Amino acid sequence: MQFPIYLDHSATTPLDPKVLEAMLPYFTESYGNPATLYNLGMMANEAVTTAREEVANVLCASPDEIYFTSGGTESDNTCLLGVQSSFQDRSRHILTSPIEHHAISAPLERLTRAGYEIETLPVGKDGIVDLREVEKRLRKDTLLITVMHANNEIGSVQYVQEIGALCRERGVLFHTDAVQSFGKLPIDVRAMNIDMLSISAHKLYGPKGVGAMYIRRGTPLNPFQLGGEQEHGRRAGTLNVPGIVGLGKAALFASRDMESEIVRLSALRDWFITSLENSIPCLAISGSRSRRLSNNVHICVEGVAGESMLLALDAAGICAAAGSACSTGATEPSHVLKAIGIPRELAQGALRLTLGKSTNLASLEFTLDILSRTVFDLRKLSGTFQRYAT
Numbered sequence: 571m572q573f574p575i576y577l578d579h580s581a582t583t584p585l586d587p588k589v590l591e592a593m594l595p596y597f598t599e600s601y602g603n604p605a606t607l608y609n610l611g612m613m614a615n616e617a618v619t620t621a622r623e624e625v626a627n628v629l630c631a632s633p634d635e636i637y638f639t640s641g642g643t644e645s646d647n648t649c650l651l652g653v654q655s656s657f658q659d660r661s662r663h664i665l666t667s668p669i670e671h672h673a674i675s676a677p678l679e680r681l682t683r684a685g686y687e688i689e690t691l692p693v694g695k696d697g698i699v700d701l702r703e704v705e706k707r708l709r710k711d712t713l714l715i716t717v718m719h720a721n722n723e724i725g726s727v728q729y730v731q732e733i734g735a736l737c738r739e740r741g742v743l744f745h746t747d748a749v750q751s752f753g754k755l756p757i758d759v760r761a762m763n764i765d766m767l768s769i770s771a772h773k774l775y776g777p778k779g780v781g782a783m784y785i786r787r788g789t790p791l792n793p794f795q796l797g798g799e800q801e802h803g804r805r806a807g808t809l810n811v812p813g814i815v816g817l818g819k820a821a822l823f824a825s826r827d828m829e830s831e832i833v834r835l836s837a838l839r840d841w842f843i844t845s846l847e848n849s850i851p852c853l854a855i856s857g858s859r860s861r862r863l864s865n866n867v868h869i870c871v872e873g874v875a876g877e878s879m880l881l882a883l884d885a886a887g888i889c890a891a892a893g894s895a896c897s898t899g900a901t902e903p904s905h906v907l908k909a910i911g912i913p914r915e916l917a918q919g920a921l922r923l924t925l926g927k928s929t930n931l932a933s934l935e936f937t938l939d940i941l942s943r944t945v946f947d948l949r950k951l952s953g954t955f956q957r958y959a960t
């Protein structure tokens with residue numbers, strides 16, 4: 571068995587060696603600025619063009635609708651804050667979900683302070699936005715809906731196509747954070763009526779610090795970052811050429827392997843979920859059973875702290891996350907678990923295990939063994955073992 575057993579692919583993924591290989595020349599040989607007109611710069615520019623096509627192909631978009639950024643956070647911020655300034659004197663009502671990443675909820679808080687009305691759509695226990703609620707809450711002055719495609723903690727997959735159709739029907743802009751779903755689920759921005767979408771390279775075996783946004787042609791959006799005419803004036807700053815090349819290749823490889831990985835990982839995920847339920851008493855699976863990312867397992871274990879499980883797993887060479895990686899360290903239950911109605915005490919025992927390319931049955935069997943023994947020991951230590959015995 572190979573250690574560490576990495577089960578935190580929703581936090582980040584290792585760089586694919588083939589992606590690295592494609593990136594390397596753009597650090598050393600073809601280091602030109604893609605905005606320059608001599609050969610060295612044009613070589614870099616050609617590589618950026620290829621990457622733009624590679625990303626666009628995965629989204630069924632046109633290359634001129636893809637804008638490179640520094641990652642998912644910047645893409646989310648640009649789409650939300652850019653829409654604000656470009657629609658200043660128009661509608662001010664925005665719909666969102668309560669389980670968005672902070673890269674969405676923080677800019678929305680700023681918009682609230684700027685006088686926008688942000689309304690949160692309810693989600694069920696499965697972490698899915700109810701479409702009837704979307705329909706009910708859409709108003710004449712609704713400017714935008716921003717609902718993520720797949721959740722980073724519990725892996726729930728939203729009815730993005732249906733929300734997109736409602737938005738198009740009512741002339742409302744639709745943004746989706748696809749950081750967790752890009753390369754893992756098929757996305758067709760046209761069929762799904764998506765106006766803006768955010769992605770990040772490091773979730774799909776690409777480099778950190780690079781991402782992109784899709785902005786449908788003709789969508790008015792003010793730039794967030796000023797100071798240059800790069801990316802058609804929509805995102806100033808010298809392009810991160812090696813990173814962009816890496817994103818393009820990561821997107822290409824992910825789309826090539828998508829179908830087979832969905833089948834392989836769903837089978838492993840389902841085996842793991844069933845085995846956890848059979849081996850650990852008083853354990854709840856969070857989120858949806860059916861509309862779930864194929865690599866996501868999220869559990870809440872009664873009477874055990876998530877952090878204690880993490881430490882024990884780490885000592886055995888297993889990397890996982892308590893709740894969301896971004897909120898690790900916080901003692902408050904995550905906003906996602908609160909939104910799906912998981913009681914505070916149960917949420918303390920939250921553990922997220924996210925599968926990826928390196929995951930196989932042997933690594934999950936080993937994790938299952940360590941985890942069930944850990945829970946047994948921790949419950950015994952706290953004197954609560956009897957309470958949770960079946």
Ligand code: PLP
Nearest residue numbers: 641642643671673722749750770
């Ligand atoms: N949106 C979601 C759903 C995420 O999971 C993340 C990262 O975990 C981000 C946005 C931020 O992306 P990045 O790390 O590229 O800034």
